[in-house]
Amino acid sequence: MKAILLLLALMLLMPLSALGEPVDTVTLFVATDLHYLAPELTDHGPCFERSITRADGKVMAYSEELIEAFAAQVIDRQPDVLVLSGDLSLNGERASHEALADKLSRIEEAGIPVLVIPGNHDLNSRNAVRFEAESYERVDSVTAEEFRSIYQSFGYDGALSRDPASLSYIVSMTDSLRILMVDVNTADLPGAALPQTVDWIRVQLTQAKRDGCRVIAVSHQNLINHSDLLTSGYNIVNANVLRMLYADYPVLCNLSGHIHMQHTNVTNAGIWDIATSSLAVSPNQYGVLTISESGLSYHTEPVEVSAWASAMDLDDPNLLDFSTYSEEFFKATARRQALSVISQDECPEQLADFFAALNAAYFAGRMDTFTPDAQLLARWQQQPVRLAQYIDSIVQESPRSHCELTLGLMP
Numbered sequence: 001m002k003a004i005l006l007l008l009a010l011m012l013l014m015p016l017s018a019l020g021e022p023v024d025t026v027t028l029f030v031a032t033d034l035h036y037l038a039p040e041l042t043d044h045g046p047c048f049e050r051s052i053t054r055a056d057g058k059v060m061a062y063s064e065e066l067i068e069a070f071a072a073q074v075i076d077r078q079p080d081v082l083v084l085s086g087d088l089s090l091n092g093e094r095a096s097h098e099a100l101a102d103k104l105s106r107i108e109e110a111g112i113p114v115l116v117i118p119g120n121h122d123l124n125s126r127n128a129v130r131f132e133a134e135s136y137e138r139v140d141s142v143t144a145e146e147f148r149s150i151y152q153s154f155g156y157d158g159a160l161s162r163d164p165a166s167l168s169y170i171v172s173m174t175d176s177l178r179i180l181m182v183d184v185n186t187a188d189l190p191g192a193a194l195p196q197t198v199d200w201i202r203v204q205l206t207q208a209k210r211d212g213c214r215v216i217a218v219s220h221q222n223l224i225n226h227s228d229l230l231t232s233g234y235n236i237v238n239a240n241v242l243r244m245l246y247a248d249y250p251v252l253c254n255l256s257g258h259i260h261m262q263h264t265n266v267t268n269a270g271i272w273d274i275a276t277s278s279l280a281v282s283p284n285q286y287g288v289l290t291i292s293e294s295g296l297s298y299h300t301e302p303v304e305v306s307a308w309a310s311a312m313d314l315d316d317p318n319l320l321d322f323s324t325y326s327e328e329f330f331k332a333t334a335r336r337q338a339l340s341v342i343s344q345d346e347c348p349e350q351l352a353d354f355f356a357a358l359n360a361a362y363f364a365g366r367m368d369t370f371t372p373d374a375q376l377l378a379r380w381q382q383q384p385v386r387l388a389q390y391i392d393s394i395v396q397e398s399p400r401s402h403c404e405l406t407l408g409l410m411p
Contacts, residue, residue, distance in 0.1 A: 024174040025293070028216070029079040031070065031286040032257025033119065033278035037063045037090040038099040041130045041139065048131035056260065057330035058280040060090065062305075065319055066284060069308035071103050075110040079288070081173060082112055084154075085257045085276070086119025086185070086220030091127040092141040097150050104154055115155040117181045118147055118167055119220040119258065124187060144186065155181060161204055165196035170204045170215075177291060178208050180251075182219045184236050191221060192237035198245070205249035214250045216291070217242075223254040223273040226263040228393050234259050246271045252296055253407070255287070262300060262365025263402045274298055274405060282326040283364050285403075295408030300365070330363070331356035341385045351380055355391065362394050365402030 035058055042048045044061065052060040059066060074082055084104075089096035104114045121127075128141040144167055148156055156162060159169035160178070167183035182201065184193050193201070208215050217223075221236045223243060236242060246254065247269030254273045262277035262285070276287040277300075285300040305322035318325040338352040345351055354376040361370035372395050380388050 024176060026081070026173050026177055026291045027079045028081050028083055028179075028289040028291070029074060029077075029286055030083040030085060030218075030255050030276055030289060031279045032085040032220070032276050033087040033260055033280060034067060034084065034100070035060070035063070035087055035090045035121065035278065035280045036067050036096050036100050038093065038095040039064050041093055041095055043132050045131065045133045047134050047136055051131065051136075053333070053336075055333065057282065057333040058278065059282070059284070059326050059329055060280070062319065062322070063090070063280070065309065065314075066280065066303060066305060067100070067103060069305040070279065070286070070303045071107055072308055073303060074107055074112060078110075079112060081179070082107060082114045083179065083181075083218055083255065084114065084116045085218050085255055086117050087121045087257065087278075088116060088119070089122055089128075091129070092122050092125030093128040093130075094140040094142050094146070097122070097142055097147065101150050101154070104151075108153060113155075113158070113171075114153075115171060115179060115181055115218075116151050117155075117183050117218065117220060118144070118185050120185050120190065123147055123185060161200075163197050163200040165194045165200070168197055168200065170208075172213075176213055178204075178213050178215050180204060180215050180217045182217060182242070184219060184221055189237075191233070193242060198238075198241055201242070202245060205245060205251070209249050214252050214291070216289070217246060217251050217254040219254060219256050221258045222256045222275055223271070224265050224267050226259055226261070226265050226273070226275055229390055230259055243267050243269065243271060252291065253289075253298075255289070261363040264298075264365075264405050272405065272407065276300070277363060277365060279303065281363060282330040282360060283323060284326055285364075295406065297404075297406045299404040327360060331360050334359045338387060341387050342383060343385075345379060345383070350376060351383075354380070355387070358391065358394060367394065367397065367399045368401045370399070 037060055088100055107114055123144055125141040128139050129136040130139050148167060155169055159171050162169040166186050168181060170178055170180045172178050184191055186194055222234055223239050225231050256273055256275045259275055260278040260281050263275045266272045277285060283302050285302045287298055287300055289298045306320050309319035334356040335352040338355040339348055342348040342351055361367050380391050
């Protein structure tokens, strides 16, 4: 066992060129869980407001502005490719998919390829609605076939191979790098890679290995646990099958989302799963992955909504100080959640504020910036609720930054 661990450590210190063919430098932007809602699907009325304030902190009131600012930033910074790893829409609305595809077309017209896969919110959704006044009405969602048709220019048309059983495909970025987009959100087996898809993946990885190509894998759900509590419904159901496949072939890492928080974890075989936080949740960030001769590096960057709003001569104070607005909106959601379960405490507002600040740091991937108050933590641990277990699981983790990762660099 010690010999195996030593070999893995040495491999991580080698340049990628020592493990296969030379790797051209590629800069990849990855965003996930956009949960975009087309403007015509809400009047920002009472029903919509109730829906977003009782949800999980997504800044849905400014969905249009956030995505416009993000698209402008991508075009300005010119990555080699933009990858969107699922939950592109709020709840699978056809109108949201079509409107988002129009925005992605502008990015591709600027010379930046876009690759997409669906998430669990994107297909055959019964929750696709239009908000109006005090109520809502159901609207059309999309099937897998319709999703592929809407987004055919964003990965599917230019694929080296497409999986007949799912919306998975693989593309070539350079002569030495491919991107494997894995869809596990089929109607037949939601949350799991179909047996046919696993077979197709094995064929693609075998071919990549023969061709001397490294592979970046992408999925919506996670490849490995990112929390002791957030497992069921968050990980790919048969993730163990994919983990074994990726360990046997030239897979550099897996990019995922779904849990909405920024987090990184590594399998026993040394394959990292990088879960980028939801673009719709504070701090509204995306990942920047650079693959070069010297290795792989990843870091996050926020969408600069305020700078975009200023350039557009907008006067909404929330847009002009968007990072503050988004963080406070996220914390307010957490406070309400905490106050709804706290019992028999002399000052529940203190506990709610503590949870809001801790949860914001956790989802941002920056628990290294948060020092838990011992007394407030002890009071939370006396609460007989699941939220107390969640808090305890957070503070038990090593307080490091999950917003950056470097692999394969020479010493």
